[in-house]
Amino acid sequence: MADLVTSSTEDSSVPSAGGPTAPAAWRSAARRRAGTPRASIGSGRAARLRWIVGAATLAALAVGAVLLPWLGGLDERVLDYAAVRRPPGPDHLFGTDETGRDLLLLAFAGLRVSLLVAVLCAVVSTMLGAVVGAVSGAVGGWTDRLLMRLVDTVNAVPHLLLGIVIVALYRGSLTAVVASIALTHWTTVARIVRSEVLSLRQRPYIDAAISGGASRWRVVRRHLLPAVVPQAAISAVLLLPHAVWHETALSFLGLGLPPHMASIGNILGDGRDAVLLGAWWIVVLPSVLLIVATLAVSGVAATWRDRLVPRRRSELAL
Template structure:
C-alpha cells in the first residue's frame, strides 16, 4: 500500500515537470532550427548603426558588438551547441555500451584491465584533457566532438557494466547458458537489450553536460571557430561588452543555455523515476 502511494505521488509530481520540460525543450529546439533561418541571420554582416542596442520590440534580446540581433544569434548558437552535444552523447553512449557490456559479460582479466583504464581516465579532469585534445586541432569541430565524447564514455561504461553484472546472476541468463547459448548470443540477445533504458538515460543526461563542456571550450577560445555562432563564442565575445553596461549580451544567451539544461535534466529525472524502476521490476519477475 505504501509503495502504491509512493508511485502515485511520483506520478503527480512528475507530470508538471514532464510537461514543463517537454514544452520548454520543444520551443528551444524549434527556435534553434527555424528562428535564425526565418530571421535571415547572416554572421558575416556587421551593422555599425545597431551596435549594442538595448532590448526592444525590434530586438527582444538586444544586439551584440557587431550589430546582429542577439535573439537570432543566441538560437543559432544553441543549434550548433545542441548538434555538438547530440553527436557527443551518441558516440559516448555507443563506446560506453560496447566497453561496459563486454567488460561485464566477459569478466576476468579483461574486465579488470578495462576498469583500470576507466579509473585512469577518470583521474584526469575532463576539461583539462579536452583542452589538450582541442589544442592540437584548434578551431576544428571534429576535435571538439572528440574531446567531449572520448572523455565522457566512462560513466556510461560503469553504469552498463554494473547492470550487466547484476543481470548475469538472474535465472534467465543461467537458463540461456544451460540451453547452449554462446557468450556472444547472451550478450547481444539478453544483456544489451536489458541495459538499453539505463544507457539511453545516460545519453540524455550527457546532453546538457556536453553543451556546457562545449561552451567552456569555446569561451576559452579553444573550441569552435570564432566566426561560428555558439553559446560559448557569444559569451566569449561579450566579456568586454559587460564593462560598458551591455548586460543583455551576457544575460540572454546565458538564460537560453540554463533553460536548455533545466529542460533536459527535468525530462531525464522524470524518465528515471517512471521508466527505469518499471523496467527493473519487469526484469525481477
C-alpha cells in the same frame, strides 16, 4: 471487564469483515505497512507536470533554434557596425552584440549548434561506454580488470583539462570538440552498463542459455545488450546538459568552435568585455536561454529515468 473489552474493540485498527468501509480501511492499512504514503499521488502529479513543462519548453526551444535564424535571415558573416551594442527593445528583443548582429537570432542559432554538438557527444560516448561496459561485465577476468583500470585512468584526469588538450591539437574543428567531450564522458556509462551486466549474469535464463550451448558472444548480443539499452538511453539523455556546458566552456575559452560560428560559448566569450561597458544583455540573455534549455533537458531526462527504471513497490500496495 466489559469496559476493557469495549475499549480494546474501539482502539483496534482491524476493520470489521462485513462493514462497508472495510476495503478502504484495508487499503489504508496496506499502504501504511508497505510504506507507500498518499503523498506518492502528489509526487506522481509533480513528475507528470515536470515532464509536460520540460518537454514543451524543450520543443519550443528546438523549434525556435531551427526556424528563428532562418526566418530572420541571419547571416553570421554580415556585420552592422551602425547598430553596435544596442540594448533590448522593439527592434531587437535581445539587443545587439559588439558587431551589430541581432542577439536573439544569434543566441538561438548558437543554441542549435550547442544542442547538435551535445547530441553527437551523447550518442558517441554512450555507444563507446555501452560496448566497454558490456564487454567488461560479460567477459570478466583480466579483461574486466584491464578495462576498469582504463576507466579509472580516464576519471583521474580532469575532464575539462583533457578536453582542452584534445581541441588544442585541432583548434576550431567541430569534430575535435565532439571527440574531446565524448572521449571524456563515456566512463560513467561504462560503469552503469557493467554493473547491470553483472546483475543480469546471475539470472536463471542466462544460465539456461549457456547450458543450452549458446556462446558467450551470442548471450551478450541476444540477452545482455538488449537488457541494458534502457539504462544506456537514460545515460545518453543525462549527458546532454553536461555536453552543452562543456562545449560552451571550450568555446568561451576560445578553443572550441570557430569564432565566426554562432555558439553560446562564442557569444559569451565575445561579450565578456562588453559587460564592463554596460552591455550586460550580451552575456545575461544568452546565459538565461542556456540555463532554461539545460533545465528542460534535465527535467525530461529525470522523468524518463523514473519511468524506465521504476522504484520497487511492495506487493501489499493496493
